[in-house]
Amino acid sequence: MDTLMSKPLYAEPEGASSVSHCFTRDGSPQMEDQIRQICQWVMEGLRKIVPLRKLQAVLLGGGYGRGEGGVFHDKDGDILYNDLEFYVFLSGVTLVNEKQYGRALHQLGDELGKRAGVDVDFKILSLAKFRRSEASMFYYDLAVGHKWLYGQEDLFKTCEHHRNAGNIPLSEGTRLLMNRCTGLLLIKDRLRSGTLMPDFATRNLAKLQLALGDVILTAYGRYHSSCLERGERLKQLQALPDFPFLEMVQRHHAVGVEFKLHPTRSHFSEKEMIELFNELSNLALKVWLWVETRRLGHPFISAREYAMHPGNKFPTTKWYRNWVVNMVRFGPETAMREESLRYPRERLFNTLPILLWESISEHDLKLMDYLQEQLMTNANTPEGLVEAYTNMWEQVR
Numbered sequence: 001m002d003t004l005m006s007k008p009l010y011a012e013p014e015g016a017s018s019v020s021h022c023f024t025r026d027g028s029p030q031m032e033d034q035i036r037q038i039c040q041w042v043m044e045g046l047r048k049i050v051p052l053r054k055l056q057a058v059l060l061g062g063g064y065g066r067g068e069g070g071v072f073h074d075k076d077g078d079i080l081y082n083d084l085e086f087y088v089f090l091s092g093v094t095l096v097n098e099k100q101y102g103r104a105l106h107q108l109g110d111e112l113g114k115r116a117g118v119d120v121d122f123k124i125l126s127l128a129k130f131r132r133s134e135a136s137m138f139y140y141d142l143a144v145g146h147k148w149l150y151g152q153e154d155l156f157k158t159c160e161h162h163r164n165a166g167n168i169p170l171s172e173g174t175r176l177l178m179n180r181c182t183g184l185l186l187i188k189d190r191l192r193s194g195t196l197m198p199d200f201a202t203r204n205l206a207k208l209q210l211a212l213g214d215v216i217l218t219a220y221g222r223y224h225s226s227c228l229e230r231g232e233r234l235k236q237l238q239a240l241p242d243f244p245f246l247e248m249v250q251r252h253h254a255v256g257v258e259f260k261l262h263p264t265r266s267h268f269s270e271k272e273m274i275e276l277f278n279e280l281s282n283l284a285l286k287v288w289l290w291v292e293t294r295r296l297g298h299p300f301i302s303a304r305e306y307a308m309h310p311g312n313k314f315p316t317t318k319w320y321r322n323w324v325v326n327m328v329r330f331g332p333e334t335a336m337r338e339e340s341l342r343y344p345r346e347r348l349f350n351t352l353p354i355l356l357w358e359s360i361s362e363h364d365l366k367l368m369d370y371l372q373e374q375l376m377t378n379a380n381t382p383e384g385l386v387e388a389y390t391n392m393w394e395q396v397r
Helices: 029-049 094-116 127-132 137-144 170-193 198-219 227-236 246-261 270-296 303-307 319-330 346-357 365-375 382-396
Strands: 055-060 071-074 077-080 084-090 120-125 147-150
Touching: 029 055, 029 077, 029 084, 029 094, 029 147, 084 094, 094 120, 120 127, 137 170, 170 198, 170 270, 170 346, 170 382, 198 227, 198 246, 198 270, 227 246, 246 270, 270 303, 270 346, 303 346, 319 382, 346 365, 346 382, 365 382
Parallel strands: 084 120
Antiparallel strands: 055 084, 055 147, 071 077
């Protein structure tokens, strides 16, 4: 792995060359140096917030940490496009550290984001929790693709289970699909209200195009941290007997890879945008039902049938952990409800398919009662239900 700052704390990056590509595939030297400067600002800011005795490691993750950050080619030169995601490993209990340092790190991210021109995000972790946590797509991407600002690779020497993509459970692919389909729902909601911004739609549709293929790869244990490698692996998949839409997924995934590496402003007309939205929405439903049928071992034939199916959609989660998380997220009034023993994210899976792919009428009392109960809201309009959904999504995604 490339090392930016693996020796003394807050030291200048050693060997930083403006001609080598560290964060992007083909960004300009000026862009590469800009990211190095932001990394230096991060370390300088952390020095004022976190005591040295608490700091275990600092990593740049995300696309730029994997060396595949987005490059937006502007007439005045290359500029950053993706968020910059920094991971701060601190000793001690993560919840306590988040309460103690979270606000200051959020403020630092806001300050640096204004200087960088893109969002700068911080996430607090601990090495102990990272080492003992079960495999996930998030931990895999972080373990395999990152740049060290502080610390060195041997800190991950007992984390080999995070480096094996075959360990990623299919529920992680489902989670990715849920997040990207939430973006699709927001496009639908803004189309309905006439407030859709073309660049917002283009970016979220491209993320979905990429995710549709990534979910298929996850199902076959073929996921990879590099989007280019994922593209090659998806091309190599042969026709799937129970999934006749593979060629369409492959085509959209290739478009998503290109956009991730070289994002552009929206060039679609309104008619073209709506056509692409409808095509991707229909394809996403097919992928959703295929993945969930495979994951849960139950055939689902429609969005409504899936959403309202009474079976536990996250059967491997521990009921007592679910109860605690529901109490923390939704308050003590949920303690006596049967749903409090279910994984809180299940509420999103019980409502998103209906909001996105079904027609909602206030006269369909059974459906309306179900949505209101799941989203814990009195809203009875599509706009109000989407707002309740997005508020919950922000809490438990």
